[in-house]
Each structure stands twice: as C-alpha cells, then as structure tokens.
Amino acid sequence: MxxxxxxxxxxxxxxxxxxxxxxxxxxxxxxxxxxxxxxxxxxxxxxxxxxxxxxxxxxxxxxxxLPPGGITNPGYASRALSHAGAKLALGAAAARLVQPGDTIGIDSGTTAAEVAHALPEEFAGCVITHSVPVLAHMLSRPRARVIGIGGELLHDNQAMVGFAALDLVKRMRVRLLFLGASAVDERGAYVRSEVELSAKHAFLDIADEVVLLADVSKLAATAPVQVCGFDRIDTLVVDGPLPEKVAAAARRTGTRVLTA
CATH class of the missing domain: 1.10.10.10 (Winged helix-like DNA-binding domain superfamily/Winged helix DNA-binding domain)
Incomplete structure (x- = not known):
C-alpha cells in the first residue's frame, strides 16, 4: 500500500x-x-x-x-549478534586503553562486554561491573580481581540494578569506565529505558575517565532516555566516521575520538 x-x-x-x-x-x-x-x-x-x-x-x-522484556523486544543474545564484528573491534580498541594494574568499570550491554573479552591475559587489575555476562567471562581470568555489583536482575540487559547496586558503587572509584549506549547523537548518549539510568549514573560519578563505545549503527539510532552529554565523555570509540554534528560536539567538549 x-x-x-x-x-x-x-x-x-x-x-x-x-x-x-x-x-x-x-x-x-x-x-x-x-x-x-x-x-x-x-x-x-x-x-x-x-x-x-x-x-x-x-x-x-x-x-x-517496545515494552521491556516483550516478545518483540530484541533480547541480549540477538543484540550480541547484531554488528558483532564491529563490537569485537570496539572492545579491542577500548581494551588497549587499559593498563596492567588498572581498576576499571564495565557497563552492561553487548558492546561494553567485549572490553572484558579483549583484556590482555596479563591483566591483573580490578574489574567492577553489574553485567552478568562480564562476570561470567571473568571467571576464566583468575589473575584479575572482580567485584560484582548486586541488585535486581534486569533480564533484557542481563545486568543487576537497584538500590543495592547503587549503595556499593558509590563507595568505589575506577580509572576508566567503559560505557555502553543504545544511541548517540550530538547531545550525548541515550538508552531505551529509565531503569538503566541509576546504575549508569552511579558509575559515571565514580569514574576518572569515561570511554563510550558505539558502533556506527548507534549513530543512526534513536532512544528516548539521555544518559549524559558529551561533556561527560572523555573518549568516544567508534568503528567509522562520525556525522558532522556529532564530530562538532566532540570537538567542542574536547572528547577524544578513537576509530577501531
């Protein structure tokens, strides 16, 4: 029609x-x-x-x-397969920013999880995360210290959220936070649901530096809930050229752009 x-x-x-x-x-x-x-x-x-x-x-x-957890809402496993090659490249590029003894935070989401997979074998620092897949992967990395942030399980993102998570996070500090997002434009990073906000904001508050990972599909996507503006993003890791408005926002705020 x-x-x-x-x-x-x-x-x-x-x-x-x-x-x-x-x-x-x-x-x-x-x-x-x-x-x-x-x-x-x-x-x-x-x-x-x-x-x-x-x-x-x-x-x-x-x-x-889409309704959270609804049958039409793409689940974690299907999102992990979407743009999988780009996510691998982003994770590898981001992991190169990590020093051997660093304390780092890894956000929930399929892209941020690739940072954990890309950490070098000799990494002996500390990983703080509320991502269940990241925790599962770190079981195979006994040299690293791992702190899991508890709370209520958010099935769609396979992450722990809620007051228990916030109480623990606010007493910590990370040198690098690897942040995920559903969409990115010249105003900053966005997610699909307000449920994700509290944990992301708690991590942002304890991070010396924030590294946002976004494949090019996120630069064309839309999502309703803003996480932060470019003024909170120290480094943006992407796998292709930025739209001019996004590039201008990064220049204006001094955000470093790394291409995987």
Missing amino acids: SVEAMRYDGAPQRRSHIMAALRRKGFLSVAEISEQLGVSQMTIRRDLRRLAEGGEVVLVHGGVS
Whole structure:
C-alpha cells in the first residue's frame, strides 16, 4: 500500500508499519513516524494510543518504545549478534586503553562486554561491573580481581540494578569506565529505558575517565532516555566516521575520538 493510501484509510497498515520499524530500532519519535507515513502527528498519536492499549508498545515522551522484556523486544543474545564484528573491534580498541594494574568499570550491554573479552591475559587489575555476562567471562581470568555489583536482575540487559547496586558503587572509584549506549547523537548518549539510568549514573560519578563505545549503527539510532552529554565523555570509540554534528560536539567538549 502506498503512503498516500495510508494517509486516509490505512490505520491497520500504518500500525503494522510502525511495529515493523519499532522492532528494527527500539524507539521511534512521533515526528519521525509522521514524516515517514505522510500523516499528521495527531493521527500518529491516535495510532500509538491504540497500540499501547493492546500492550504492544509503551508511550514515552515524544514517541514510543517496545515494552521491556516483550516478545518483540530484541533480547541480549540477538543484540550480541547484531554488528558483532564491529563490537569485537570496539572492545579491542577500548581494551588497549587499559593498563596492567588498572581498576576499571564495565557497563552492561553487548558492546561494553567485549572490553572484558579483549583484556590482555596479563591483566591483573580490578574489574567492577553489574553485567552478568562480564562476570561470567571473568571467571576464566583468575589473575584479575572482580567485584560484582548486586541488585535486581534486569533480564533484557542481563545486568543487576537497584538500590543495592547503587549503595556499593558509590563507595568505589575506577580509572576508566567503559560505557555502553543504545544511541548517540550530538547531545550525548541515550538508552531505551529509565531503569538503566541509576546504575549508569552511579558509575559515571565514580569514574576518572569515561570511554563510550558505539558502533556506527548507534549513530543512526534513536532512544528516548539521555544518559549524559558529551561533556561527560572523555573518549568516544567508534568503528567509522562520525556525522558532522556529532564530530562538532566532540570537538567542542574536547572528547577524544578513537576509530577501531
């Protein structure tokens, strides 16, 4: 069906288009959907309310996201396979910043986890993390000290979150924090859910330096919840050229850009 047909009498087709795009991206803004389908934002909001009433989406400020843990929400394992080569390269490039006796923090998420995999065998420092996959990997690295941050298990991100995690993190310090994100633009880093924010902010507060890892797909993605601006990011590790607005933001804040 053409966009013109959707404009007037294609509500079911519009909603199908919205769900298909949402499964690919995780978040869509009302303005973005309106432009794609050539209908008013008021019409799109009606479509989104209908989808939300059926439990298929969650309405957030300015747009819509998939429900956390929903069957349409891409799980950790499937995200790990997406852009897997780029994530390996990013992890290796980031791990080269680590010194043998460093204390480092590794955020949750499939990209940040690759830093743990790329740590050199001789690494004998300390890893602090709330990522369950990172903890599992570090079982094979007995020379390193590992501190796991406890809390409630967030299944979708395979990470521990909540007050127990925050209480422990705030008493620590890391030289480098390896931060993950769902999307990056000229304003900073974003995630899909506010549930992730508290742990990320706690780690940001104890880090001497923050290293953000983002493959190029994250530079074209959108997500609703801002983690931090570029002023909090010391190093951005990417696997390709930056959009000009993002490059300008990095220059303005003095953020170092490393290409994997």
